[in-house]
Amino acid sequence: MTRTTPSSSGRALTRRSVLGGTAALGAAAATGALTGCGGSAGASGTTQLDYWLWDANQLPGYSQAIDLFMQRNPDIDVRITQMGFDDYWTKITASFVAGAGPDVFTDHLGRYPEFLKLDVIVPLDDFAEIAEIPDDQYQPGLQELWTGQDGKRYGLPKDYDTIAIMYDAKALEEAGLAPKDLEGLDWNPEDGGSFEEVLRRLAKDTSGTRGDEKGFDPTSIARYALGADAGIDYTGQSTWSPFAFSTGWTFTDEKTWGTRFNYDDPDFQASLDWYFGLVDKGLLPPFGMFGDSSPAQSQIQGGKAAIALAGSWMIGTYANLEGVDLGIAPLPAGPVGHPVSMFNGLGDSISAQSEHQQEAARLVAFLGSDDAQEIIGRRAVVFPASDAGTAAASEAYESKGLDVSPYTDRVKRGETGLYPLVENAAEIMAIMQPAFDDLWMRKIKASEFTAYNDKVNKLFE
Structure with missing residues (x-):
């Protein structure tokens, strides 16, 4: 289910009463x-x-x-x-x-x-x-x-858990889109492909102008296309990882227990520049826009975002959102020719x-x-x-x-990338979190991750 890195708040959970069972x-x-x-x-x-x-x-x-x-x-x-x-x-x-x-x-x-x-x-x-x-x-x-x-x-x-797209069907309809318009999308780190075209259609500024219309103001947003939780970490499970994975990138030099990270890979860095660059385009909330009390599902429910990438452990949470006509769509296909979800x-x-x-x-x-x-x-x-x-x-x-x-198909078709099973997880997060925060705040470019990657790899020497 959990699944963000364990040193953060973990899976987004809601307390519910215990029903049944006498253990x-x-x-x-x-x-x-x-x-x-x-x-x-x-x-x-x-x-x-x-x-x-x-x-x-x-x-x-x-x-x-x-x-x-x-x-x-x-x-x-x-x-x-x-x-x-x-x-x-x-x-x-x-x-x-x-x-x-x-x-x-x-x-x-x-x-x-x-x-x-x-x-x-x-x-x-x-x-x-x-x-x-x-x-x-x-x-x-x-x-x-x-x-x-x-x-x-x-x-x-x-x-196990995988990642897919959650959306409110009413938000799609209001933008002139139908659920089928979220199927079969493609993505690339250069221009975002047809996936970014949909994102532009879904975004709306405070004057009512859409992201794909002339006069759209990316600095004054009424509804972002893509919701985001308060923190984005070094695994990017339900944020940037599906895009990086879909270029053929992997976290480390081995499927499990790798000793060399690949944050210096050009495809990874291009994927991150595209993802966090959505902030500049008014499609993704800026760093600090929404805190822990306003996670992505609340943004969907409140009309502050149109869609969100979400882990399968969140299905029940989204399904119980009052006033939301929930739909689930697959991730867009990347340069490898198909979607790729993290598998945890x-x-x-x-x-x-x-x-x-x-x-x-x-x-x-x-x-x-x-x-x-x-x-x-x-x-x-x-x-x-x-x-x-x-x-x-x-x-x-x-x-x-x-x-x-959209969740189970990734596993059936083998379209998954593994969670980074490595030693030194806490130390890696301590090194990488400032880099991800600075990138989200638009202070650096992803090319600067190369220096951070060198620090991570020294942990394994």
């Missing part, structure tokens, strides 16, 4: 207490496991799935703890230091390389229940993301401090099974990692009148 819900978010790694006994002498996650929207589904697990495994009692994204990582880190964390927890690709360094998570391949899971159980590429440099798996895929996913990891790793492995294996994945899928919150789970989610979205194929 015990921990109160760590409210009390700040740290529970021991399965050290206490559950009811009637059963083994108690602690399972942590951050996504409030997924809590009902996981409560239901874990209920089923406990029915089938009466010797294990599972306590679920959910807390907000930032609190979650603070408490996870503190729990490892104190030796009092969860047995199983939702892990993030931007975090687990550091956990590997610290030896606080265990390889999963040694557990029979997990080793028996066939390689084709999950969407292609997900297992690879959770495989360490030693060839062992440290997380079992639980869900979450996984379940087992703590090295857990006193009940065998029981924890049984829980992880179950959560990765079709039975559990279908339960999660039917909640229509995320796309579970397995084919069966994805199918259940697609059917659930369809029952709500939503065609989510």
